[in-house]
Amino acid sequence: MLNLDFLKPKAPPLVGVDISSSAVKMVELSLAGRNYSLDRYVILPLPKDAVSDGNLTNIDAVADTVKRAWQQLGTRVKHVAIALPAASVITKKILAPAQLSERDLEYQVETEANQYIPFPLDEVNLDFQILGPNPNTPEENDVLIAAAKKDKVEERVAAVEAAGLKAVVVDVESYAAQAAFELMRPQLPNNGEGQIVAVVDIGATGMHMNIFKDSQSIYSRDQAYAGNQLTQEIQRKYNMSFEEAELAKHQGGLPENYEPDVLQPFMDTLAMEVGRSLQFFYTSSNYTTVDHILLAGGCSVIHGLDEAVSSRTQVASTMRANPFFSMATGKVRGKQIQLDAPSLLIACGLAMRRFDPV
Ligand SMILES: Nc1ncnc2c1ncn2[C@@H]1O[C@H](COP(=O)(O)OP(=O)(O)OP(=O)(O)O)[C@@H](O)[C@H]1O
Numbered sequence: 455m456l457n458l459d460f461l462k463p464k465a466p467p468l469v470g471v472d473i474s475s476s477a478v479k480m481v482e483l484s485l486a487g488r489n490y491s492l493d494r495y496v497i498l499p500l501p502k503d504a505v506s507d508g509n510l511t512n513i514d515a516v517a518d519t520v521k522r523a524w525q526q527l528g529t530r531v532k533h534v535a536i537a538l539p540a541a542s543v544i545t546k547k548i549l550a551p552a553q554l555s556e557r558d559l560e561y562q563v564e565t566e567a568n569q570y571i572p573f574p575l576d577e578v579n580l581d582f583q584i585l586g587p588n589p590n591t592p593e594e595n596d597v598l599i600a601a602a603k604k605d606k607v608e609e610r611v612a613a614v615e616a617a618g619l620k621a622v623v624v625d626v627e628s629y630a631a632q633a634a635f636e637l638m639r640p641q642l643p644n645n646g647e648g649q650i651v652a653v654v655d656i657g658a659t660g661m662h663m664n665i666f667k668d669s670q671s672i673y674s675r676d677q678a679y680a681g682n683q684l685t686q687e688i689q690r691k692y693n694m695s696f697e698e699a700e701l702a703k704h705q706g707g708l709p710e711n712y713e714p715d716v717l718q719p720f721m722d723t724l725a726m727e728v729g730r731s732l733q734f735f736y737t738s739s740n741y742t743t744v745d746h747i748l749l750a751g752g753c754s755v756i757h758g759l760d761e762a763v764s765s766r767t768q769v770a771s772t773m774r775a776n777p778f779f780s781m782a783t784g785k786v787r788g789k790q791i792q793l794d795a796p797s798l799l800i801a802c803g804l805a806m807r808r809f810d811p812v
């Protein structure tokens with residue numbers, strides 16, 4: 455019990471470490487007055503298939519990449535916040551009498567968890583947080599129970615430990631992305647207040663849409679279409695290895711027919727998939743439009759994708775997400791930061807855990 459700590463605040467300092475399917479990403483933030491300041495970040499590609507479907511299929515390769523990324527980051531901080539994919543965590547709200555002591559509550563959570571968690575309890579890390587009095591029955595508290603598969607927690611903790619680091623916070627990717635939304639609100643008119651904002655993270659293996667109203671996530675949907683589809687198409691068409699195709703995506707130099715024959719159709723499909731996800735949101739809610747679309751993830755830097763999405767979805771206000779928008783970034787030099795920012799949402803959300811109230 456209480457091995458998982460993503461529901462509980464932790465003390466500083468720490469580095470946010472996102473182990474995604476294509477790379478290890480690290481962000482270290484500090485506070486300058488009331489504003490965040492970006493101290494350093496790094497993105498280091500992972501070997502193909504080291505992480506698949508959120509599982510660390512090659513822990514040694516991940517540990518090695520984490521170690522080299524940390525060295526490149528150039529920090530002294532060895533405490534890190536990591537995250538589990540949302541799919542390996544189950545959360546459930548229960549009611550518990552308000553007068554229970556923490557210890558009795560712990561006992562009640564453990565005995566009741568059996569009912570709510572579809573795995574044997576010795577295979578999960580269990581944690582809970584008291585949310586506050588239930589609005590309808592104030593003599594009872596709403597309590598959030600979270601359970602994560604132990605092996606999923608352990609493989610990630612082991613990978614960072616093998617790299618010489620210590621995981622002091624284990625969060626959930628979707629919570630970290632939600633925290634990062636706060637960083638992007640200043641990009642929107644009136645801080646996006648009262649507006650419906652779709653954040654669409656298009657990475658290597660998946661597209662995740664998360665729709666917010668103010669700070670609340672009101673809808674989310676995942677799809678499997680993302681950057682790897684473009685990489686595969688480049689491999690196929692130009693007879694390249696995965697690594698060569700990835701490099702060509704970043705550095706250019708592909709034959710002239712690349713843009714019309716490969717890139718443009720890929721962008722059209724992406725835009726169509728974003729449109730489809732929005733349609734699912736509209737049919738499952740009372741909303742008929744969103745006010746803004748923020749495009750995130752490595753694919754969002756593809757030139758013209760914002761226009762393609764905007765014209766397909768009829769959402770005029772479509773822009774690239776920038777979690778560094780209102781941060782001081784002076785310590786980090788170079789133009790690359792503009793291109794990297796949209797893929798650092800989760801790492802930023804994790805880095806923010808440093809400033810949780812204790
Ligand atoms: N300049 C670019 N042009 C085209 N594609 C790019 C560019 N830069 C990055 N990408 C693509 O973005 C993808 C990586 O994005 P990101 O870092 O957001 O993925 P990820 O978080 O590792 O993946 P996932 O979220 O699916 O686990 C890769 O497919 C990469 O080829």
Ligand SMILES: [Mg+2]
Pocket residue numbers: 474475655657658751
């Ligand atoms: Mg990602």
